[in-house]
Amino acid sequence: MGPSPLLLLVEDNEDDLFLMMRALKNAKVDLPLRTASDGQQAMDCLAAMETPADDSTGALPVIVLLDINLPQISGFELLAWIRARPKSPNLIVIMLTSSNHPMDIRRAYELGANSYIVKPASYEQLLEFARLFKAYWLSFNRSPV
């Protein structure tokens, strides 16, 4: 197992952010966590992590939970930006959005999303998602090192 990844939550809705963080905490997802409430913040955060001063072991693995509907820079634009960068093989992007639109789903995968989740309606389901997220992405899934 490599180093445990960093989790970046990109979400502009405070309520959704609060509930997501709560669900992750209750599901005992204890990863280093960053949050960004818009695309620019997320870009800054990712760019900062990508330039390790002198270390050649490469960047930390990162998992991004990404909303589509963000102010100024949309989740799609951010996703395209992420995938256009050369040094992000270890970057898993999971779309977490309220859109169930087939076009949005298709576009997300075309742009290189690893997964697409429609925000669950109830807190119980959100908690279930957090548990499954932990089991799947942090335990079963293998990423390139």
Place this chain on the structure above:
Amino acid sequence: MNKLDMPGRHSTLQSEKHAKSSFIPSPVESTSPAPNEEKINILLVDDTPAKLLAHEVLLEELGENVVRASSGRAALEQLLKGDFGVILLDVNMPDLDGFETAALIRQRPKFEHTPILFITGYNTSDLDRVKGYDAGAADYIFLPVVPEVLKAKVRVFVELARKRKIVEAQAHALAIQNARQQEQIRTIQDLNQQLIAANEELEAFSYSVSHDLRSPLRAMQGYAQALIEDYTGNLDPKAEDYLHRIRRAALRLDALVQDVLAYTQLSRTETRLESIQLDSLLAEIIQESRVLKQARASVRILPPIHPVLAHEACLTQCMTNLLENSAKFVPAGRLPEITVRTELLESRVLVWVEDNGIGIDPKHHSRVFQMFGRINHSNHYEGTGMGLAIVKRVVERMGGAVGYDSQPGQGSKFWINLAQGSS
């Protein structure tokens, strides 16, 4: 109309005609045009007043309009004023003779093909010149005129002219009809465009409703949940109950938003039908349904389950709603028992979903498949009132029908009728 005669002249001619016993009057029925048929104009050209009069009298018997001209020039003037089915030309006229007049007539596009009857003496050179005209559009009659021959020849041309007029009228009517149809097609295309635009707008609207309405609901529900979890024990039971109610109401509203969206989206999804193995579909639904699990419903599937012709997503939605509906409406303390079976009805399949629920009172019959057609008190039974409305819409989209058989207290038997699929 085009007659040069004074009014009243006609009757004079008639009496004159009867005075001449040598004429054999033709039977009236065969000569008079039908009342709704327009009269055909006949142009009679002769410089000799006596011949003109005699021929006119003969032709009057045909029941058409006879217009006289006493010279080639007068004839050309008449042609400016109206349309003629046949022109009778005396060959031997001063100034412009018959052939010269005919040549001038032919120069006008309108009369290029109008039949011309030359009236001529028995004269070979004249005959040769007549033959110079195209066959069918010109003919000749020898002097002295034999009344029956004159009438017979003119009648043929008159009938031709009448037929042509009918064909022209029909062509005209067709053209008008065509133009009208083109107009209608344009209108339909316009409406179609509007409809497509409205549909796109509705789609955009329903997705933004989905996003914007559900987001605050998630927050309401989530914070209520957080309060319940974090402050259990610190709240009195009443406060806790209120929080549960807030949470449940938010969940209910969310389910409602989803159902309304599903309902509106159904009208837009394309439903291409294919053969579907209903038994495996049912097994999947039962496996996945949260509602069935929570209700601890037992679902019996009685073989044979015949394949149906349906749209998979639509059928899944429909069967899920029917099964969950059956699981929901049971009296307190009873576990839902649901039976699914199929029946072949010629080339159709009847799918039955039977339950041991509370049943439906016949007085509610008209509301069962309506939107928000809830017939039970919402405090006792959870639901949005959309489930069966969706079933009806879905089944009808797939060319099927839906119905039920139920008595209060004796359970309900819902059926849907779909085309048979291949196994």
